[in-house]
Each structure stands twice: as structure tokens, then as C-alpha cells.
Amino acid sequence: MTTLLAVLALICLAPAVAAVLVRNLIHSALLFVLAWLGLAAFYLALGAEFVAFAQALVYVGGVSMVALFAVLLTRPGRTDLLPPPSAARAVGGLAAASLVASMLASSLFWSRLPSMEPTAPIPLRRLGELLAGPYLVAVLLVGLILTVALIGGLLLAAPRRPAEGGDA
């Protein structure tokens, strides 16, 4: 189990780190997609089947499309390569990130996590009963959030008509 998870962890982490360092924005977006797919595989290894497929469907099929369209619609035109970050910003950013990393590492390795038995994965029917039962209000609220985000995104990104302004 641990070796499988370690291999999958490497498959998730390598594209993510590469995506942050690469200069070409589209390569970066596609490497993020690889990282999300790796995470979906990781969730499958953890036994969360529905969440893994939902992650693949939403992130790889949805968020990646949104990001790629945004990249395409805002291209600088001259070249696709991004300028490297300035030295000051790079040093500052790395310092902040290493601070966070050291806090997380210390809390992880110097604490005593009790060794627990892995719980059994939840059958799909039980998940459905949970979503339609105790978590029904949350589901409806998330639906509302998604509808509002859809309409808001359309209104924000739509080009303004010259005279009347904003035809919905």
C-alpha cells in the first residue's frame, strides 16, 4: 500500500513542481492537468472512487478548459514565454514558502500521529443517502453558488456593447 501511494505521490508532485517552474504558460497549464490526474489516481488508491472520478471530471474536464481558454483569450501576441521572476520577488517568495514548509514538516514529523486502522471505503449508496439526507442543504447551496458563479462569470467576461451596455 505505502509503495503504491509513494509512486502515485511522485506522479502528482513532479508535474506540479514542473508546472510552477516552466516558462511557457500553456505547458504549465497542461502540467497542472497531469498533476490533477495524478491526484485523481491517488484518491482512487485511497478508496474514494466517486471523489476520484469527480476530481477528474471537474478539474481535468472543467477547470483546465477554463484556464486554457483564459490563456488563449489573453495572449500577449508576441511570444508565449513568460518573463522570469525578478530576483527580489523570487527570494521573497522562496523564503515565505520555506517558512510554511518548515512549519508543516515540523508538525508532521515531530508529532505523534496515532497509528490507526484504515477505515473501509463508503459504498456509493451510503454517499447518496448522506447527500440527500443530512447534507441536502449544503448540496442546494453549492448548486446556488455554481449558478451564481456561472452567471457572474458570463457577465464579467462578456464584451460590453457600445451603447446600451451588457446584453445578458
Next chain:
Amino acid sequence: MSPLHLCLALSAALFCTGLVAVLIRGNAILVLLGVELMLNAANLNFLAFWRFGPGGGEAGLVFVLFSIAVAAAEAAVGMALVIAVHRHLRSIRIADANRLKG
């Protein structure tokens, strides 16, 4: 290293990678993708504790579903904002969007 430690270490590493993306790279789209990565790291944390933590924690799994949905909504609105800002400033470098007067 127990599986729980491995999952938490991966989650921490992904979170820091996303943080580096947000802080260092000066491109609005990359910042948004870094935030998505941080959200993914948090989801992984939830799932790790659901799977290897004390039993009966179904809330972890359900929370991850909602987190994925909300992250997608946030990505959509964020990218729409990037497009709207680009229409004004002709640039998506966040260093260029440093004035309140439009």
C-alpha cells in the same frame, strides 16, 4: 513511514508548491492555478484523515465533494475576472494591476 504520513507529506508539498506559484510568478492565471493546487492539497488532507483516521468520519469525504465544486466555481469566476482585467490593461501581469484608478 505510515500511509497517513505519506499523504500528509504530499499534501504539505503540494500546498507549498501552490504557495510558491502564487507568490513568485507574476502572472494572474498562474496565481489562480496555484490557488487551485492549494485547494487540492487541502482536499487530500481531508481524504487522508478520512481514510486513515478514526472511523465514522464520513464528513471528510462529503466535504471534499463540496470543496471540489466550490473550487471549480471560484476558478471560473477568477478566470472571468482575468479576462475582464485584460480587456482594460491589455496585460495579465499582476504587477501591472497596481493602481486603483482604472
Next chain:
Amino acid sequence: MILAVAPASPADAWLERAPLLLRDALTGWLPDALRPWVSALLSIAVILGVFGLLFAYMTLAERKLLGRMQNRPGPNRTGPFGLLQPFADAIKALTKEDIVPRAADRVLHFLAPVVLVALSLLGLAVIPFGRNLVAVELEAAVLYFFAAGAATELSIFMAGWASRNKYSLLAAMRALAQLISYEVPLLLSVVPVVVVAGSLSTTGIVAAQGGWAAGIWPHWHALTPWGFSAFAVFMIAALAESNRSPFDLPEAESELIAGHLTEYSGFKYALFFMAEYLGMAALSAMAVTLFLGGWQAPLGLLEFVPSYAWFGVKLLLLLLGFIWIRATFPRLRIDQLTRLSWKFLVPLALVNLLNGGFWAATADWSGPAAAVRWLVSALLVVVPFVALARSLAAGYGPRTYRYAPS
């Protein structure tokens, strides 16, 4: 003879169990640890072989059927009745020069067709081809299928962008707009099926369509009012998702050279072609599973025909329907097809959700109440369809043709 033996149940017939017996014969002598791996490899090989041959002969069937519908014979030179034509096409595609533009992004240009074919094949893993013939048994199989399909959109983007060609990029964005628009009715039309069958697993959905009412009317979902509407929406969305006529604007040869595939030649173009047909086959297979009862026979006394044969017959009927539609309808413009999806199919699919929920909630009505159930369900299909169609077609009056004076 099979009929003379009269097995106790159709599941015990020799022909029915033949694939499983074959698999056991091939893997029985292996040690226990290796057996699941070899069995999985066997099922992969069989699926690749069967669907590869299906793709090859579908291209031939399309050309000959299109030809006959257009009053010409189609390919008939290579081999008897043109039966070796697919192999001639394969040799041509393999030996053509593979041109990659100098400015193109080589890695993405190469990866795009490979990823597309791989993801199109992934969807076939959860389809039950016969009574015990499903490659992977998943609890959330339907979700897996659509997740694999959604990821294919990325490779279209990669193809359009990596070619470094303005027109490829525009065509890729148009193709993506079409794919994303039709993803929504595709998924929405499947939800009532899941609600009524009570399961996301493909084997569960096929099992829920078993049995016959009064011995002759199968309980397939397509033979119920809400299921018929969902089946129609699913097939239209599947046509658009696989870039088939009348939604084939992204690759219309007569219009934009080849859209996002302009800079592809030789084998890579053949791979894109294969991915389109595989996507068509996978979506048809899913439609057969969700709406047409999967491997179930249409009549009780026809159950001596093995289950995988029934699946094949239904799949071929749907694919021939795809070809027939291509020969019949003119192409839609991009604004017409997005309008069709968002303004017509999505509201219809949403009302159908309501319809499916009503059907599932009234599952225990019988006798005269069953007639009421069918009537309400049918009204929930017909009334929104007519209302939407009338309101959307307002202003597009009957066509008047003006001919040149002779």
C-alpha cells in the same frame, strides 16, 4: 444443436459461457498470483482487437453506405466488394510522410493524437458486453465513463495550439465550444436513468432493465416516455461529442481545410480518425447499456442467442444510424449548434429529469394507475418539446424558394 439441449437457464448455455470458458482455459494453468493480471491483459487485447476491427470495417461500411445513399457504389476494387479497403487505407496512412511544421511544438503535436486515442479507449473498460463480460467492475462506472470522455477535449486543444497555426487555433476553440456545449445535455440525459435504475454501475443499470411486461414488452429504458426523450437527447449529444455530421464543423473538409487537424498528416491523422470512430463506438455502447437494455434479448424466446451477440446487434444498429444521419442532414453552423444545445436540449433534459423522478417515485402504481403514469410521463415529454420548438422557431417562417427565371 443448442435448441435441442434446452438448458435450464440462458446463463448456462454453452455459447453464452464460451468466452469465460476460453479465458479459464488460457489462464487456468497459471499460478494464482499471475492470473488476474493475465486475465486483465486478455480482456484488454480482446477489446482492442474487436474494436480495432470494428473501426476498420466501420470506415468501409460508412463509405459504401454513403455511396449507395448517394447513388454510387462506394469502394469496390480492393478485394471482393471492397472488403480489403480498410487495410489499403492503413498502409497508405502508415507510408505517408509525417510532416510537422517547423514552428510547431513537437511534444504536444505528437502527444495530442496519442492522448486522444488512449482516452477514447479508456471509456470502453466499463461497458458490459455480455452477461459476465465487463472489463472492470466499478461502482461509479457511469461517472468514470464521462470523466474519461471529458478529458478528450484537452487533446483537441493540444492539437489546435501545438500546430502554431492561427486557423488551427480558432478551429480548436470552436471545436471545444461545441464539445463543452454538448457535454451538458449528454450528462443531464443520463441522470434520469441513474435515478430510475438506482445505481451508477453499468452492470446494475443493465440488470434493472431485465424482464418483460406481459412477456413481450421489454423493460428497456428507451421504451418508456422519459427514456425515449433521454435516448434522443443522448444520441444528438453523442453525435456532437464525436464531431459527426451534422455537427462536424470542426473537421468539415469542405470548409476549413481540416480545422484543428490541418497540420496533421499520415498516421497521426489516421489516429485522430480512429479516435473519432472509437468515441462514436464508445458512446453508442454506452447508449445501448443505458437505454437499450445492454445485452438483454428483446423477447423471452430469443434468449438462446448469446448476450454478446445481442449487444453487437444493437451496437451495429446504432452505428448504422449514425451513418444514415450523416448522409441525410446538412451541416449546422457553430451558432446554430450552440443555440440548439443551450436553448433546446438543456431545458428538455432538465424537464426529463423531473419526468424520470416522477417515474421512479411512482414505480408501484399498477393497473389503471399505470396507464395514468404512462400518460403523465408522455405529456411531460411532448408538451415541453412542442412548446420549446414553437417558441424557438418563431420568426423563422416557412421557406420561400425563389428560382432563377429560366
